Amino acid sequence: GAVVSQHPSRVICKSGTSVKIECRSLDFQATTMFWYRQFPKKSLMLMATSNEGSKATYEQGVEKDKFLINHASLTLSTLTVTSAHPEDSSFYICSARASGISEQYFGPGTRLTVT
Amino acid sequence: GNSVTQMEGPVTLSEEAFLTINCTYTATGYPSLFWYVQYPGEGLQLLLKATKADDKGSNKGFEATYRKETTSFHLEKGSVQVSDSAVYFCALSPQTGANNLFFGTGTRLTVIP
Numbered sequence: 143g144a145v146v147s148q149h150p151s152r153v154i155c156k157s158g159t160s161v162k163i164e165c166r167s168l169d170f171q172a173t174t175m176f177w178y179r180q181f182p183k184k185s186l187m188l189m190a191t192s193n194e195g196s197k198a199t200y201e202q203g204v205e206k207d208k209f210l211i212n213h214a215s216l217t218l219s220t221l222t223v224t225s226a227h228p229e230d231s232s233f234y235i236c237s238a239r240a241s242g243i244s245e246q247y248f249g250p251g252t253r254l255t256v257t
Numbered sequence: 258g259n260s261v262t263q264m265e266g267p268v269t270l271s272e273e274a275f276l277t278i279n280c281t282y283t284a285t286g287y288p289s290l291f292w293y294v295q296y297p298g299e300g301l302q303l304l305l306k307a308t309k310a311d312d313k314g315s316n317k318g319f320e321a322t323y324r325k326e327t328t329s330f331h332l333e334k335g336s337v338q339v340s341d342s343a344v345y346f347c348a349l350s351p352q353t354g355a356n357n358l359f360f361g362t363g364t365r366l367t368v369i370p
Contacts, residue, residue: 148300188357249300
């Protein structure tokens with residue numbers, strides 16, 4: 143149990159376009175979802191926290207207008223990278239947590255390459 | 258501030274060898290400490306955790322002891338198997354139940370037969 147999926151696993155897009163990444167909890171209801179970003183040979187950095195039905199809370203230094211997060215249902219959150227640029231190329235990982243549970247369950251990640 | 262430093266890999270070991278992956282941390286207050294493992298093509302999975310000083314987390318033959326005096330949480334296993342090949346992440350949460358997880362850079366372990 144407690145499986146989280148991400149789609150797509152890899153995406154290549156052109157500079158200036160927008161890309162949407164989906165994160166789904168497959169067998170539990172995720173009241174909270176988290177989005178992380180990982181640069182090569184660096185730690186995972188928390189970007190934002192989203193609770194179902196409310197606006198996401200962004201970490202300091204993360205542009206909310208660039209990284210749009212929607213958590214419209216208890217099993218789906220989306221991250222849209224708007225007007226992507228090469229410096230947005232990275233590995234994006236989501237995690238999900240059920241109500242009353244402290245453990246986060248992680249998705250396999252999405253590698254974004256902006257050309 | 259809060260941060261985690263873990264040994265850089267990659268680490269390559271023969272089957273049945275002893276494993277140590279070092280992890281030290283900096284934190285304000287009394288953090289909880291975690292080891293996560295990521296197998297190829299899968300998401301991070303919680304391997305073990307410890308929530309207070311001197312606690313020992315253990316799972317699947319892996320162990321780590323929360324050492325406040327040395328601010329360390331080193332991961333050990335007495336006899337590794339090929340199936341242990343994965344990337345291991347040390348992480349801390351500034352307080353129990355907090356949203357924030359601060360991760361180390363990850364250490365890739367390859368176990369050869």
